[in-house]
Amino acid sequence: MAMIKLMTALLIASALTASVAIADDTVMVGGQSMFPARDIVDNAVNSADHTTLVAAVKAAGLVDTLKGKGPFTVFAPTNAAFARLPAGTVDTLLKAENKAALTKVLTYHVVAGKWSAADIMALIKKGGGKAEIKTVSGGTLWAMQNGPMNVVLKDEKGDIANISTYDVFQSNGVIHVVDTVLLPK
Secondary structure (H helix, E strand, O other): OHHHHHHHHHHHHHHHHHHHHHHHHOEEEOOEEEOOOOOHHHHHOOOHHHHHHHHHHHHHOOHHHHOOOOOEEEEEEOHHHHHOOOOOHHHHHOOHHHHHHHHHHHHOOEEEOOOOHHHHHHHHHHOOOOEEEEOOOOOEEEEEEOOOOOEEEEOOOOOEEEEEEEEEEEOOEEEEEEOOOOOOO
């Protein structure tokens, strides 16, 4: 009987340790846990802060791409970032006839490879305070540090986006949440 109690206690302790380990690997985004074993799309659809981004990804036909092997680094604008665009911009971009423009804007937020915050900061240091990043749309973003732990991105129009949540690791890359929609020329 003592052996059964000991085995039961060990199984419970093991299960609790596994749950803590899983919880430690997740990051909360939009009120939901982002699980590293899920892909970019499967996590993003659960974030209440990224419903506009998810709708745009669907309208642009990029779901299969972002569910693909990757790896991808996505600078993911929040709903509030989309809301700061001029009135009617999002509705116009979501129209079928504007799919090419929407795709260009969305792929401007995506970089090939899995770039953690530490990777980006190392590039900034190597570049003497600024790193040039090529996006999958063919455009350029510039990363700079605003303080010891704050990375900002400048787009081709000169607008600045702050990364508010870093290193949301996914099975096919990483997401960094940004507070501004980045726009190519």
